[in-house]
Amino acid sequence: MEGLLPDLEVVRKDFPILSRTLAGGQPLVYLDSANTSQKPQCVIDRMVDHLEHHNANVARAMHQLGAEASEAFEEARDTVASFIGAPSRDEVIFTKNASEALNLVANTLAWAEGDWSSRVGSLGAGDEVLITEMEHHSNIVPWQLLTQRTGATLRWFGLTDGGELDLSDLDSLITERTRVVSLTWVSNMLGTVNPVAEIARRAHEVGALVVVDASQAVPQMPVDVVASGADVLVFTGHKCVGPTGIGVLWGRREVLDQLPPFLGGGEMIETVRMEGSTYAGIPHKFEAGTPPIVEAVGLGAALEYLRDLGMDRVAAHEQAITRYALDGLATVPGLRVMGPTDPAVERGGAISFELDGVHPHDIAQVLDSRGVAVRAGHHCARPAHARFGVQSSTRMSSYLYTTPQEIDALVEALEYTRSYFRLGQ
């Protein structure tokens, strides 16, 4: 099959978990990578090595271990900056995950002052925040909270039946009142790849701040923050073969400098007096307290791993497997995919579907009994499910280690599910 990673079997050996078996000796068929990805040995080893040999707090320990730990932590920042094409390493803020990064932006905007002449300002009645109906809850709820607290209005792009953003009312949605546009690059439910650069260009015409949720983009495709048009871009480490507990917020310096601090505490200050404090510059201004050190080190190792594989190749693999999966799923009677299915349309590796007569929970349960791990539910995208008139769906999501044989196993297990629930042809 064209497009697959050349040494797929070798690559798979990098991920120890992929060779484990489940109850009854079933081999693991892991198709839940949009939820969290598996970790290669090099990431695990780097984290263990850090804890075994270099553990100390960062920035504030005046001894050799402290220097080593700080260096490892800051090296991870360099790796992230170069991986996403950040113009400056200081623009890379470590957070706990993508959710925290989005909340950081939405919260600090509630306290921001200014007139929006350089894309940051205070929000109030008459101002609008624009999101989309396909967002993960992490990119909906923080903006609901922000608009409720400030009196601003939340608006959103609807979706077409094909699962793409409905851009037909773009001109009435992006207006002089629009202050923030926040959208996902790649949908975690529908797999849709949104035209972020085009939307950013329109948003910038009206002076709005553009926030891009790249949680599903960074793992799957080459990402260049400047080319994306984003002012702020976030992602989460655990979906790109890194550990949990670490996320990234990248923002243009001009924007981050204008945003007020988020959490107060150690490391985010310049001087503290009882009467008041002054704050450190970025990135430390937004990194109060002891950061997730070993997690950052692990993320650095993860991005080095992806860089060495080549993100172009990872993207090509994802495209090939996704295409193969869509073809396989199309052979299952009564199965309906939500999201783009046209081979000409670029899409991500998350494929959500319905199967007539069987609830997603029951599908996932039967698949699990055959070692096939998928997700069932609303995948933290309830509004997008409501748009398609469903409560929940089943989602398969592939990654760089997914093989065509695993897709075959999924399709076979779906056929088995149909027979288990006695559905005819």
Next chain:
Amino acid sequence: MTTSTGGHDLDALYQEIILDHYKNPHHAGLRDPYEAEVHHVNPTCGDEVTLRVHLTDGPDGPVVQDVSYDAVGCSISQASTSVMADLVIGKPVEEALAIHQDFLTLMQGKGQVVPDEDVLEDGIAFAGVAKFPARVKCALLSWMAWKDATANVMEESA
């Protein structure tokens, strides 16, 4: 029908009785009259139930005259709703609450509790569900909704 160990567990979960109730749920639909209506959701999977209870006065206290519902969810949650309605309709509230407690004990028993068929009737089919922690919430959704709705009525009349 099944081939693997995984499949064997599957049959413990999906008892015939459960699949029968799933395909043909008893007492489904929303009906009048009713004194309380509640809406419960399972936030992890989005399953939902809207449930009404109608209580009347009996010689020994209130009686569950009717339970009606509109539910979306998996086979386990749908079947459990159907079985629950069968079990509580026509019973004095006090007895129905005791059945509720027995079902709860069964579900929280991690597969170690032996159910009493005289009390739980078709509900014993859910014994296998207790071994699947992720599914216990599905089985309990409508039972919790019923208890909540019943408590609402009792409070109002107290």
